[in-house]
Amino acid sequence: MKIPSNILTLIAGIALTMICLWYGQNHGLMPIAASAEARTVDEIFNFMMTIATGLFLLIEGVLIISIFKFRRRKGDLTDGPSIEGNIPLEIVWTAIPAVIVFILAIYSFEVYNKMGGLDPMASHDMGTQIAHHHHNDNLVALDLEGQEVALGLGASPGNKDEESLVVDVNGLQYAWLFTYPDTGVVSGELHVPVNRQVTLNISAADVIHAFWVPQLRLKQDAVPGREAQLTFVPDRVGEYPIICAELCGAYHGAMKTTLFVETEAEYNQWVQDNTFAQESFLDEAVARQ
Amino acid sequence: MGGFLAEIVRTELATPDPDLVQPEMYNQMFTMHGTIMLFLWIIPAGAAFANYLIPLMIGAEDMAFPRLNAVAFWMIPVGGVLLISSFFVGAPQAGWTSYPPLSLMSGKWGEEIWIMSLLILGTSSILGALNFAITILKMRIPEMDLNSMPLFCWSMLATSALVLIGTPVLAAALILLSFDLIAGTSFFNPVGGGDPIVYQHMFWFYSHPAVYIMVLPFFGVISEVLPVHARKPIFGYRAIAYSSLAIAFLGLIVWAHHMFTSGTPGWLRMFFMATTMLIAVPTGIKIFSWCATIWGGKIELNSAMLFGIGFISSFLIGGLSGVMVAAVPFDIHVHDTYFIVAHFHYVLFGGSVFALFAGLYHWFSKMTGRMLNETWGRIHFALTFIGFNMTFLPMHQLGLLGMNRRIALYDPQFQSLNIVCTIGSYILAVSTLPLVINVLWSLIKGKKAGRNPWRALTLEWQTTSPPAIENFESEPVLWAGPYEYGIDSENEDEEDVEDMLAEVSAQS
Numbered sequence A: 001m002k003i004p005s006n007i008l009t010l011i012a013g014i015a016l017t018m019i020c021l022w023y024g025q026n027h028g029l030m031p032i033a034a035s036a037e038a039r040t041v042d043e044i045f046n047f048m049m050t051i052a053t054g055l056f057l058l059i060e061g062v063l064i065i066s067i068f069k070f071r072r073r074k075g076d077l078t079d080g081p082s083i084e085g086n087i088p089l090e091i092v093w094t095a096i097p098a099v100i101v102f103i104l105a106i107y108s109f110e111v112y113n114k115m116g117g118l119d120p121m122a123s124h125d126m127g128t129q130i131a132h133h134h135h136n137d138n139l140v141a142l143d144l145e146g147q148e149v150a151l152g153l154g155a156s157p158g159n160k161d162e163e164s165l166v167v168d169v170n171g172l173q174y175a176w177l178f179t180y181p182d183t184g185v186v187s188g189e190l191h192v193p194v195n196r197q198v199t200l201n202i203s204a205a206d207v208i209h210a211f212w213v214p215q216l217r218l219k220q221d222a223v224p225g226r227e228a229q230l231t232f233v234p235d236r237v238g239e240y241p242i243i244c245a246e247l248c249g250a251y252h253g254a255m256k257t258t259l260f261v262e263t264e265a266e267y268n269q270w271v272q273d274n275t276f277a278q279e280s281f282l283d284e285a286v287a288r289q
Numbered sequence B: 001m002g003g004f005l006a007e008i009v010r011t012e013l014a015t016p017d018p019d020l021v022q023p024e025m026y027n028q029m030f031t032m033h034g035t036i037m038l039f040l041w042i043i044p045a046g047a048a049f050a051n052y053l054i055p056l057m058i059g060a061e062d063m064a065f066p067r068l069n070a071v072a073f074w075m076i077p078v079g080g081v082l083l084i085s086s087f088f089v090g091a092p093q094a095g096w097t098s099y100p101p102l103s104l105m106s107g108k109w110g111e112e113i114w115i116m117s118l119l120i121l122g123t124s125s126i127l128g129a130l131n132f133a134i135t136i137l138k139m140r141i142p143e144m145d146l147n148s149m150p151l152f153c154w155s156m157l158a159t160s161a162l163v164l165i166g167t168p169v170l171a172a173a174l175i176l177l178s179f180d181l182i183a184g185t186s187f188f189n190p191v192g193g194g195d196p197i198v199y200q201h202m203f204w205f206y207s208h209p210a211v212y213i214m215v216l217p218f219f220g221v222i223s224e225v226l227p228v229h230a231r232k233p234i235f236g237y238r239a240i241a242y243s244s245l246a247i248a249f250l251g252l253i254v255w256a257h258h259m260f261t262s263g264t265p266g267w268l269r270m271f272f273m274a275t276t277m278l279i280a281v282p283t284g285i286k287i288f289s290w291c292a293t294i295w296g297g298k299i300e301l302n303s304a305m306l307f308g309i310g311f312i313s314s315f316l317i318g319g320l321s322g323v324m325v326a327a328v329p330f331d332i333h334v335h336d337t338y339f340i341v342a343h344f345h346y347v348l349f350g351g352s353v354f355a356l357f358a359g360l361y362h363w364f365s366k367m368t369g370r371m372l373n374e375t376w377g378r379i380h381f382a383l384t385f386i387g388f389n390m391t392f393l394p395m396h397q398l399g400l401l402g403m404n405r406r407i408a409l410y411d412p413q414f415q416s417l418n419i420v421c422t423i424g425s426y427i428l429a430v431s432t433l434p435l436v437i438n439v440l441w442s443l444i445k446g447k448k449a450g451r452n453p454w455r456a457l458t459l460e461w462q463t464t465s466p467p468a469i470e471n472f473e474s475e476p477v478l479w480a481g482p483y484e485y486g487i488d489s490e491n492e493d494e495e496d497v498e499d500m501l502a503e504v505s506a507q508s
Helices: A005-026 A036-069 A087-114 A126-131 A264-288 B002-012 B023-058 B066-089 B108-138 B151-182 B196-230 B237-251 B255-259 B266-278 B280-294 B303-326 B328-334 B338-368 B374-401 B412-445 B494-507
Strands: A151-153 A165-172 A175-180 A185-187 A190-193 A198-204 A209-213 A218-222 A228-232 A238-244 A256-262
Touching: A005 A036, A036 A087, A036 B280, A036 B303, A036 B328, A087 B266, A087 B280, A087 B328, A165 A190, A165 A209, A165 A218, A185 A264, A190 A264, A198 A209, A198 A218, A218 A228, A218 B328, A256 A264, B023 B066, B023 B108, B023 B151, B023 B196, B023 B338, B066 B108, B108 B151, B151 B196, B151 B237, B196 B237, B196 B255, B196 B280, B196 B303, B196 B338, B237 B280, B255 B266, B266 B280, B266 B303, B266 B328, B280 B303, B303 B328, B303 B338, B303 B374, B328 B374, B338 B374, B338 B412, B374 B412
Parallel strands: A151 A228, A165 A198, A190 A256
Antiparallel strands: A165 A175, A175 A185, A198 A228, A209 A218, A209 A238, A238 A256
16 A cells, blocks of 8 residues: 555654654653742753754654665766755745744743742833832842842742742852851751742852752852852752852862751751750850850 | 873763762863863864865965964964873863863962963964965955855854954953963952953853854865765755854854853843854754755765764754753753753764764865775764764763763762763774774775765865865866756766866866
């Protein structure tokens, strides 16, 4: 039975679409996502993965078919057909990537905005921005009062008014130091309660480091002489690695610690233990003098 | 040398602990691996092809400024020896990007030697680019206008523009860094009120275009190799030619995408995301056009063509992951991870190096007058292709799962994938053997090549192989466009080309 080639092409096209839709959702390449924002990043990755799989299979398919179908036969010294181009076809394949990247750019913009990346820029109404400035603590992209450009990711537009747990993060060769200004706790590990907004003020003591939690899909360089912010709401209890992702010297690979996302009770317990430990340490120090 | 360092790096990464080399040494290794591969392998290899082919392709006797050319050439070994000598004083270990303040704190003289050798290599690159641009613009034979020159010349024109605009900025950054290092100034040192982010901007203003400096010449090579062996005209000549220029232009305004997690405000990240994604459009045009070129042709599947097709399929992956990392929210996750390592190896190895080998198998006969052995060529291709994909494909996953780059010790959960990568890299190392054997053996015993073993139409195939001094014995004649295959198929077998040439020389 001979199937007409346009039907074959159609079937191949449908199969291709199905495969890339399936693979885009089931690639299993990402670690667990521990916040709502991390899941939006995964969604955009799945979307890109779907398109990429489609294009990959299409191009590789064309190459493989060409290799088998359009081989020169032995002794055939003639040339192939003289086709120098096809303007409509070229316009189509210029337009398709253009449309894809346009969609992708808008989508990324949305996601980035949702993650709080454009916090003060979310509104173009400069007047209100300045008026509301006093309670808009999570200034990130641009400080409208003009002194400095703050960096990093702010609160998601939805949770702007929520009060966050502030932690000062200091990167130094080769460790992270977390200071909780509210309670005075200083720790080498980051403990945060689940479902509460956390704002990290990130700085570096010596060279450039980068604060990265793969499960939150968040990364921000810690640059000496500057302060950067990350704001996130972890919604999954667990232990996640905190990794330094900017080469910071010989033991860069060992510069790791752990993020503990805990229930409210566990977190309070931890704060209490540590406050107590530090106080008794201070008491001892005082007593010795 | 660069490859050897890479093998040590991979061997080290076979286990999660730093056991083969010390972490300091490991950092020196990957710094030098990056620098050597970029500045002493891919950039000079592109320049070498350009130097050799441009005059031949446009029918000139030599480059516009032969002395300048010699100076540029001899600066490369000087810079190279200097760079490698830094191992004696403790090689630089701040990565090939040398971000301050780290680069100011680890090994002063190694870093300074690195700066000096990069300045020398950069100067060489500027002089070369000047020469290429002027040669292409001014020395074409009179019959050849810009739109009938081979596409390789177009891509070199775009490359030269990038070199001329970008490299001086790198030089400035390096000289300022050098002042910080030696004279204790603080342009970039935050301790004295300097700003490390400024260095990043200046560095990437060159170093992102540098990626295109490394890959554009090889786009040109591919545009030459594919039509010859597919026996079909290149599909969309103007689209390919102008997309090179578009890539060069866009390449200049995307640098901050290397700094999405660094000191860049949100709106800047959005701007650079948009420009970076736009590059996908001209690049896509090229890939589609290459595919359309071989589609429906009569493909001679020799080593050059194998590497050519290998190039498209590998570079495609690099291009796709490139669009992904352009998306800021995603890049924030994968920045400085093995995903990036995989991405740029797919661009620079899958792109540049595959095309470089395609070019080598294609033009070896012209350069030496002898053919390379096909069997060895195919073995070389198979080993390279398998080794390459085995080394770099798993790295995508490693990066996504959370393995950061430039580390000598990593989480044991990543070990199995790392072992796959390491085995792949050994295959890649072995793959160089057939190449070396093939080149040496063919130089002495290879089948003699005529003027035009591939029955190609560009001008370099009109002269003897290897070309005579001053390239052409008699004035070359432009009797066909560079890619006019299949117009008059009966008359274009080898004898006819020879006949025509004989006729032409008789006339002149």
